[in-house]
Amino acid sequence: MKTLAIQSLSERYPVSLLLQVAGLASSTYYYDKSHEKKMPRPELYDTIRAIYSRTANGMGHRQIAMCLRHEYEIRIANKTVLKIMKLLGLYCQIRSRNKNKKYSSYKGIVGNTAPNIINRDFHAERPWAKLGTDVTEFKHAWGKAYLAPVYDFASKEIIAWDISMSPNLDQPKRLLNQLIKRMPEGTYPVLHSDMGWQYQHQYWVTTLHEHGIRQSMSRKGMCTDNAATEQVFGHLKDEFFTGQSWDCFEDFATDLNNYIHYWNTKRRQVQLNGLTPSRIQNTGTHSLTQINNLPKKGDSLFSIKIIIIINPNQTVT
Numbered sequence: 001m002k003t004l005a006i007q008s009l010s011e012r013y014p015v016s017l018l019l020q021v022a023g024l025a026s027s028t029y030y031y032d033k034s035h036e037k038k039m040p041r042p043e044l045y046d047t048i049r050a051i052y053s054r055t056a057n058g059m060g061h062r063q064i065a066m067c068l069r070h071e072y073e074i075r076i077a078n079k080t081v082l083k084i085m086k087l088l089g090l091y092c093q094i095r096s097r098n099k100n101k102k103y104s105s106y107k108g109i110v111g112n113t114a115p116n117i118i119n120r121d122f123h124a125e126r127p128w129a130k131l132g133t134d135v136t137e138f139k140h141a142w143g144k145a146y147l148a149p150v151y152d153f154a155s156k157e158i159i160a161w162d163i164s165m166s167p168n169l170d171q172p173k174r175l176l177n178q179l180i181k182r183m184p185e186g187t188y189p190v191l192h193s194d195m196g197w198q199y200q201h202q203y204w205v206t207t208l209h210e211h212g213i214r215q216s217m218s219r220k221g222m223c224t225d226n227a228a229t230e231q232v233f234g235h236l237k238d239e240f241f242t243g244q245s246w247d248c249f250e251d252f253a254t255d256l257n258n259y260i261h262y263w264n265t266k267r268r269q270v271q272l273n274g275l276t277p278s279r280i281q282n283t284g285t286h287s288l289t290q291i292n293n294l295p296k297k298g299d300s301l302f303s304i305k306i307i308i309i310i311n312p313n314q315t316v317t
Helices: 002-009 015-022 026-034 044-050 062-073 078-088 171-180 202-210 223-241 251-265 276-281
Strands: 128-131 136-140 145-153 156-163 190-195 214-217 285-295 304-311 315-316
Touching: 002 015, 002 026, 015 026, 044 062, 044 078, 062 136, 078 304, 128 156, 128 223, 136 223, 145 171, 145 223, 156 171, 156 251, 171 202, 190 285, 202 214, 223 251, 251 276
Parallel strands: 128 190, 190 214
Antiparallel strands: 128 145, 136 145, 145 156, 285 304, 304 315
8 A cells, every 4th residue: 555655646756755754665665566466457347336236235246247248248257357346345245144033934734735846956957847936034124024936947037926014825826826827838847845834725736736737845844955946035135135124015015026027137147157037938948058168368268158959950159
């Protein structure tokens, strides 16, 4: 810092005088001056700030790097983005274990249970093959709110959701209505959940059966059985909820709806090779089959090649 200060004043005052005032040895000053670190990619600073500010609690360096590559066609390594963020003072919140008791809808065996078809195998080759659902709670000064989503394990899209002030039976009914209206003809997905009371309810079980949806349930006390959906809640609360406040339920629900739209259409996913969930759903993509990272040199990311198989006779690169 002293070296930089002396350099900024050296055109108006003698360096020897500045060194004396600062109490800095001339050898130290000239050494620091000759070993100055170059600022990495200063032309990107404003763009990185703009991308970072897309969510209330900022964005991580991997997300920003994917946006730069896909939206601006800028070749850049993740670690270079991380260095720039540190220089700019842009820090993404690091997820920590929630010390508060997690919301649970489990009330024992109160209805019908289903086998654990998913069995922690969250990999899906195509959209609408494996889905997950759960309920998470948001505590506010004015009360509580509950989000019930349906998450597609392949496309990473939240394909249906309901926000309510009460996790009663009306919420899963509205959720299923959304899901069924959107479900493509000829699809027979597996829908995985925990053993919450609403998923054991006769209405839930019967509705799934009538529409060809196979039910899968994790076992009590096995939180990793529903890890794919739980990680969505973790990202959502980090980026949208933590440290924020709303005056009423209506304002909160509006902003949460907007965030879910952002998740589906704007938020890029590492597991999708930097694509967005809606891109996968809308193109009818069956699987992401190859990502080829060519060798790097320093901070230069030479190329990322993404091949998406849409059907056996057509490829998009």
